[in-house]
Amino acid sequence: MANAKSNLLLERVRKISNEQYAGVQDVVLAYSGGLDSNVIGSLLEGIGIDVITVSIDMGQRAVHTKKPPFAKKHVNVDARKEFWECIKRGIKANCTHEGHFNSGGISRPVMARVLAEVAKKEGVEAIAHGSSGIGNDQLRMENSLRVLAPELRVLAPVRDWDLHRDEELDYVKQQKMDFDAKKMHKYSTDENMWARTVRQGVLVSEAQPPTDDMFEWTVDPSDAPAEKEYVEIQFENGMPVGICHIDENRKTVCETKDVLALLNKLGGRHGIGRVDAIDDKIVGLKTREIYECPGAIMLVAAHRDLERLTLTASELDVKKYIDHEWNKAVYYGGWHTRLRRYLDAFIDESQRVVDGKVILGMSRGSFWVVGRKSAHALYDARLGNRQTSGGAWDQKEARHFAKLYGLQDTIAYMIVD
């Protein structure tokens, strides 16, 4: 009876594929080793399509590097360096959207580029990805692939076949696939060096607290160590280029690479970076996702602080809009657009002065800016201080300024009252 069910699924898949995937002989499949990519791969093979699986190292802790049985061939690609370049663009744009850190928006275009490259090298005519019809990943993958490999066909079997998680779980059981279905049952995850994302499962109730077993990068703030820890992050042109901290032997250690990895480790130890957000999907749904992203949250906060020190109020005002448009575009699949490039031209020009260092303190779930310093600071301690300003600044001159500033709006107010 089990196999009957499994055959029914294969039948449905075959019927839809005859219509939509007609003529596809072989495919490159984005392979994470999770439920979706295993089921998709197996079903694609089941309907007679040759599958080449690709595992992409985006900095997640475990990369599935082994060829699965259904695959004709398996390819491993290390995309960490390329992804880090995208992350740095994100930091310059204060990478946030509706409370989260745009992890899917900046990671999927890199994965799409890798898939396109493998497909071209392998002479394959189609690419398959595991995005559903609910989320924005389908746009991020398909808009990127349309640009990067317009000659290739793109399949999204989860969406096109309308696969549900329960039938996928039945399928792996019936097919006796080498897959730990138990662990997967509760929720779905996505992970890269920027953030770990948890969705679905119990989280579909918006009022339900996340459960302890969802968190793998961060300890519960209550379990974090009592002593505070400090780091000093160096920025150049708006990008993190180094970090110093005091190690267990009370020695100051500085390094210039893996700033993000170190912040993830330290932040995780102090219970920093748990985010619970209601996201909007382009198809009109809202979903709830839990993120662990200690490095991301601290880098963006430090970067913002440095911008407030080095950019003028007018610059901050316009950049707030620019950042919002950048993150909106990227969130909805627009990494490979000219608009993103125009926005980056503004951002790059603005970041020429965003350098210096920011000191952060961390303790038991929270972090805070302790101080900041920049050669391009617009902050002059003597000027803003009535005690010491002396000759540099004459506050009496503000009298007429205050009289004229806002004059029109206050006159207008009285007209209508």
Next chain:
Amino acid sequence: MANAKSNLLLERVRKISNEQYAGVQDVVLAYSGGLDSNVIGSLLEGIGIDVITVSIDMGQRAVHTKKPPFAKKHVNVDARKEFWECIKRGIKANCTHEGHFNSGGISRPVMARVLAEVAKKEGVEAIAHGSSGIGNDQLRMENSLRVLAPELRVLAPVRDWDLHRDEELDYVKQQKMDFDAKKMHKYSTDENMWARTVRQGVLVSEAQPPTDDMFEWTVDPSDAPAEKEYVEIQFENGMPVGICHIDENRKTVCETKDVLALLNKLGGRHGIGRVDAIDDKIVGLKTREIYECPGAIMLVAAHRDLERLTLTASELDVKKYIDHEWNKAVYYGGWHTRLRRYLDAFIDESQRVVDGKVILGMSRGSFWVVGRKSAHALYDARLGNRQTSGGAWDQKEARHFAKLYGLQDTIAYMIVD
């Protein structure tokens, strides 16, 4: 020699005042009991102007209700209810600007209104306030007063006489004024029920960590209790109307007033709400200020979360701009403008669906959203879940959507490449 110095100051003040304050007989003075208001009052009396001091209860812990010696009369006004109405407007606008909570922007207009009322009642022809020429308070007071009492003259002696803190401290010593100069020497503070602000002193160095003695509302996160605490905040029309929490006897207690006071108390106990921000002043300076505002930070976060649950992506997108304009206008002294009213018309209309409850957890310096619930939620657990969506939503339909969405931008991308 001390008196000589003091006389020199009086001389300078008299000279400037002859020019700028000519003809002023009496004045209503905003009196906080701090250094500036004591020195100003004494100097105004010294040049022959009758002073009526006004203490305004804005929810600060200690209100100076006693007539100071230099005053002809003293008036106490309780403005807490009126201020709470402004705070609620602020919460609906997610009251933040460049990382802080706009405390001066929303409090000064209330104080200006009170001063105008007292001046009219007392038949006085001028109002004096303690704003310097550096900050934005001068605009908030003067723009408000120009609207509320255009017939009155407005004096800002700190700015107009260019008073420096060190000479003020000398003055109170020489005049043997009843004033604890020691405590004041380190920094200057401002306090109301929305936030406590610390500025000047050691803080003028942007890289210097704040010192422990600056904090009065909040404990150090490291000293906060180990156990977590939870509250459930109720909102109606975007405004907090009630709060429930579990008290020390493990009983759930709910109340509908003093939501802010309770959050300030609980948050303070857990070390929540310390903010260190670089602010922009309209005259072109940047200053650094430390805030304690546990209630403000949690109310705004809870409100934002509820908006993400109940407003559409398009509504959130435009409201982000509206909130920014609202806070910018209010920050730069525009409470009493027609523009603020137009923005509030948008905001009020948008808040009709922002109701429900948000549950917050607190622990050792951090707080987080645990869950949320609203009768107007646009979130439907069944729809966003591939496992259960069944008939309600057909993800296959997203295929053509994904094809068309972003089509123009990806075609355009290829044109220029």
Next chain:
Amino acid sequence: MANAKSNLLLERVRKISNEQYAGVQDVVLAYSGGLDSNVIGSLLEGIGIDVITVSIDMGQRAVHTKKPPFAKKHVNVDARKEFWECIKRGIKANCTHEGHFNSGGISRPVMARVLAEVAKKEGVEAIAHGSSGIGNDQLRMENSLRVLAPELRVLAPVRDWDLHRDEELDYVKQQKMDFDAKKMHKYSTDENMWARTVRQGVLVSEAQPPTDDMFEWTVDPSDAPAEKEYVEIQFENGMPVGICHIDENRKTVCETKDVLALLNKLGGRHGIGRVDAIDDKIVGLKTREIYECPGAIMLVAAHRDLERLTLTASELDVKKYIDHEWNKAVYYGGWHTRLRRYLDAFIDESQRVVDGKVILGMSRGSFWVVGRKSAHALYDARLGNRQTSGGAWDQKEARHFAKLYGLQDTIAYMIVD
């Protein structure tokens, strides 16, 4: 052979409809009397669906009020008053988007409401409209109907059956329908009291000049009379409430209704209001459309001028954004959204002072503002005039203002240079 073709079309239509329109017994059809609505109606009848045609008077010059042969019943509805209310909302929002006047955006929601009402009254279960899959009208009709009559099914046969104009023209010939196919062949038009729109046909070439026979409301500017003509338009709360002009007997005539109709007549006589615009369609295409809209172009220009007289610079700045969002939302089918209502709340509040009169001159294709006057003007002739300002305004006070304004940005400029 002709009938063979016609039968082939019917066959295609039947096949698609079995899939998509299964179970539909009767339908209310938006009937303009044009090619699309005649062909759709006939085909719907041909596949066995009862058709009730609805002609909606939106102020176009000719309304088809006769029941077509294929219809079971015909209904005429006068929606001019309701449409005028929408137009007034549009004028307050300076109704323009990418160079045109948003005619489809403000007219379709009214038509949708009429169709929904007729369908409910007639007990019909479906509504059919003639929008194609290319333009934004499909969104305007379907988004409106989803809100106004969620229980009804909505059919868009031109899109769903993929009807092409050439096969439609074949069809009417073969079916010997009472329809002047010759005239229709060149281009497609849409008309209401706000604008006449011409599209398709020769216009699909973006470089081709429009031909003379496209214009029906306006004379060629070269053929306009030599003498200038003037009108004075009265506004209240941002809406036109009256108009005065000098008639052929040199008498000043004023009227309070049909302001738009009179401006269309006068403007048309003077060759005003021809617009040639490249529009963006939501599906990612650009199309070219020619508009005739003399009243719209003059009302919006006069309204803008009055806003510049009565609103402050800050208000104009924010309202520019609000207008843009309003027009974008409406252009892409968002009339029946909460967002449009929030924006209208801002707009309505802002228009309380936008009253007074604007005098326009017209001559040979162009019009211009001659002068304007308002009781709420922020313009004071004495203040802005160095010759007469005298005591009212002391320009010397601007010295310190000029020193401080822009100070931060100029300091910042030097830092990076």
Next chain:
Amino acid sequence: MANAKSNLLLERVRKISNEQYAGVQDVVLAYSGGLDSNVIGSLLEGIGIDVITVSIDMGQRAVHTKKPPFAKKHVNVDARKEFWECIKRGIKANCTHEGHFNSGGISRPVMARVLAEVAKKEGVEAIAHGSSGIGNDQLRMENSLRVLAPELRVLAPVRDWDLHRDEELDYVKQQKMDFDAKKMHKYSTDENMWARTVRQGVLVSEAQPPTDDMFEWTVDPSDAPAEKEYVEIQFENGMPVGICHIDENRKTVCETKDVLALLNKLGGRHGIGRVDAIDDKIVGLKTREIYECPGAIMLVAAHRDLERLTLTASELDVKKYIDHEWNKAVYYGGWHTRLRRYLDAFIDESQRVVDGKVILGMSRGSFWVVGRKSAHALYDARLGNRQTSGGAWDQKEARHFAKLYGLQDTIAYMIVD
């Protein structure tokens, strides 16, 4: 008695200058040959300051190249090429602000740069300009000079001495200066190759029509020739690089320089480019100004049209904001700011595809786009045409798109109703 008045003015000037201009020995004066610059120069000499006058050729029809009697030295500078570079930046930013073409915003920074250069070359320690305390020119000059020559002092005698036009006119009469006071009495003008500006005088009444004698570049539309004229403007990277038109001998003539001059000439002949606008001044006043700018109005319109052909809807949406911020910044004196540079980085990147040609027709006061063509057009005649699209585009696919697009907002609408 006349001389008494003149002496009184000199007395006032001397008194203020002792205070504000103390120590200034010599000055470079921006010299237009108009009333203000002649009176200022004479008065500066009168109080013992050496004056070097500078005439700057910005493309105005007449440049005063003769040394005036009060000057120690006179310098002529041709800044047309430099100004044209700024104008091209302006065209890329669709150079408009509140209905006018930002002529002062883009011309004053060039003049400031020239003045700074002359001052440095001549070893002079101060620069004087004729801006009043009412307008924004004071900001444009002073913000630019603060950046370009921070070591120089900057004097604005009209503002600082509070000079009124009537006393200036008295002064030139009494001093028997070589100056045609009659012509000047009616209004004040400013002219460069981008626009001619008329202000003050009779124009201070907002309801008064401009008089015929105000116009010097353009004929009255009624007097324009009957026959239409056409031009084809070539753009590269968003900038005009050539123009073709049919000359009097019916020959097509093309040229690549002086596009602006030719458009000014042709437009002037056809009565195009008269603008009547209410402007906002930073000090809170509104003023009314009349512009003649046929070239500017046609170049910006042609550029906008080409952008609508070559940029995507998303790009147009964001660029609208960018252009607005650019023009606002420049209008209020921010040419020499980093913000303007960041905005220009966005703009430059966006203009890489804005090339091709736009054909304009002109006749009796009006002009219109006849057609446009670009190798980077996003417009494909076949795609947007239901008649011919055939296989390239399947409108049936829009069905699901239309269903999902706007879904959230329509669901939301029903929730609150």
